[in-house]
Amino acid sequence: MYPDRLEFKKDILKSFDGRCRLLSAAFVIISVVTVRDIVLLSGAALALLCAAPGEFRVTVRRLVPVNIMAILLWLPLIAGFNPQSALLYTLRINCAALAYMRFVAPMSISLIASSMSVLRVPEKLVSLFVLTYRYIFLLYGGLATALAAMRLRLPENTAVYQWRSLAAVFAATLSRAMFRSEKIRIAMLNRGFDGGFPVTFSFVWRTRDTVLLALSAGFFAGLVWLV
Numbered sequence: 001m002y003p004d005r006l007e008f009k010k011d012i013l014k015s016f017d018g019r020c021r022l023l024s025a026a027f028v029i030i031s032v033v034t035v036r037d038i039v040l041l042s043g044a045a046l047a048l049l050c051a052a053p054g055e056f057r058v059t060v061r062r063l064v065p066v067n068i069m070a071i072l073l074w075l076p077l078i079a080g081f082n083p084q085s086a087l088l089y090t091l092r093i094n095c096a097a098l099a100y101m102r103f104v105a106p107m108s109i110s111l112i113a114s115s116m117s118v119l120r121v122p123e124k125l126v127s128l129f130v131l132t133y134r135y136i137f138l139l140y141g142g143l144a145t146a147l148a149a150m151r152l153r154l155p156e157n158t159a160v161y162q163w164r165s166l167a168a169v170f171a172a173t174l175s176r177a178m179f180r181s182e183k184i185r186i187a188m189l190n191r192g193f194d195g196g197f198p199v200t201f202s203f204v205w206r207t208r209d210t211v212l213l214a215l216s217a218g219f220f221a222g223l224v225w226l227v
Contacts, residue, residue: 006062011106012052013212018107018115018201020209024216025103031220032095038084040226041091048098059101066097109133114201123196130197131184135177142173 013021035041049059070093074086104112109130116126146169 006058008052008055008058008101008106010052010054013103013106015208016212017203017205017209018111019119019203020205020213021103021107022112022115022119024212025099027213027216027220028099028103029096031223032099033092035092035223035226036088037226038088038091040223041088041095045091045095045098048095048102051102059098062101063094063097066093070094110200113197114199115203117196117199118203127195127197135181138180139173139177142176143169146173 032041032044035044050056052059067090070090073089074083107115113126113130116129117123150165150169
């Protein structure tokens with residue numbers, strides 16, 4: 001979902017069916033978040049990290065915000081003298097993020113939504129996912145514009161003033177998003193929106209999809225057995 005410099009340029013699973021990719025991602029993510037062995041998790045993280053050599057640098061940069069959030073786990077766990085648990089949860093988070101990046105992130109939002117619909121995910125949940133995805137980019141664009149305008153106007157160079165300005169920028173961005181969402185909701189209802197988006201892809205299940213899904217299911221079964 002990252003635009004510009006953090007966007008994946010290549011999709012190693014492009015030829016696979018979207019349904020297969022979502023199901024395979026679910027198997028792998030569920031597997032890694034249930035493992036308790038640090039060595040196995042480290043191996044899985046390394047394998048997922050090196051699965052797309054051409055995207056290695058982008059993948060590492062994407063992991064930075066993931067691990068910034070993971071740092072928050074270390075503070076209470078280290079205070080309780082349990083760094084092993086902190087490392088375990090950090091590896092689980094990284095493995096789950098890497099699995100998502102490999103299987104799902106390179107897919108377009110329309111392919112993800114259509115695949116979810118064909119897999120019988122509730123229509124309202126699919127619509128919520130699509131609209132949330134869209135609003136993340138709207139918030140990103142509005143926030144980037146506001147921050148650029150604030151820098152160009154060169155506010156007073158004091159830490160307190162800058163933090164107050166940032167708070168105002170974030171509050172204004174969220175307020176605009178709320179008002180815009182209400183306008184879009186009314187417009188969609190007036191145009192006859194029934195709560196679900198149409199499927200815009202035709203899916204063809206091939207042998208390679210069966211193989212990938214079987215490997216993912218085998219990975220899940222193997223880790224569960226080892227645990």
